[in-house]
Amino acid sequence: ATDAAGAAVCFGAVLLEAASDLQMDAFVAARREHRTDATVIDRGLWMWSRHPNYLGELTWWWGLYLLGVPAAAPGWVVVGPVSMTFLFVCVSIKLMEDRQRGSKGEAWIKYTRAVPSPLLLVPPPINRRLGQWLHAAES
Numbered sequence: 001a002t003d004a005a006g007a008a009v010c011f012g013a014v015l016l017e018a019a020s021d022l023q024m025d026a027f028v029a030a031r032r033e034h035r036t037d038a039t040v041i042d043r044g045l046w047m048w049s050r051h052p053n054y055l056g057e058l059t060w061w062w063g064l065y066l067l068g069v070p071a072a073a074p075g076w077v078v079v080g081p082v083s084m085t086f087l088f089v090c091v092s093i094k095l096m097e098d099r100q101r102g103s104k105g106e107a108w109i110k111y112t113r114a115v116p117s118p119l120l121l122v123p124p125p126i127n128r129r130l131g132q133w134l135h136a137a138e139s
Contacts, residue, residue: 006066013063017056020045024053039107040100042114048121050112051096054088055119061085093118 027041045052061081068077097118100108113131115124122130 002066002070006063006069009063009066010060011063013056013059015056016045016059017053020053020056039104040111042111045121047115047124048117048127050115050118051093052121054092055121058085058088058119089119 023044030036061084116131
């Protein structure tokens, strides 16, 4: 059962990361070809999370861990997905968001208010309400 769960998690992770990357590639191409003036991608999975591609990557690592559980992998193997989660949440996302804030300015700030979830997939209507609530709390 854990094998099937691990395989399903890995499969879902690959789909999520691939879809996120394809959407980002299409957005970058549209900007390069002047088909959009948008400076921030806010469509598709990017309405649900500011970093759905990172979520796909992390989910892959947790799926691999699940695949190792039935093989009686030593307990320390959980260090892999825990470390990757820590690095993405505490380092990569912060660095990327600082860079985006610097290069995109007000458009990025507006996007973070509309999509306050940096990692988890949150339905857009909930994201918008959460963003309004968080923004009101900042004021």
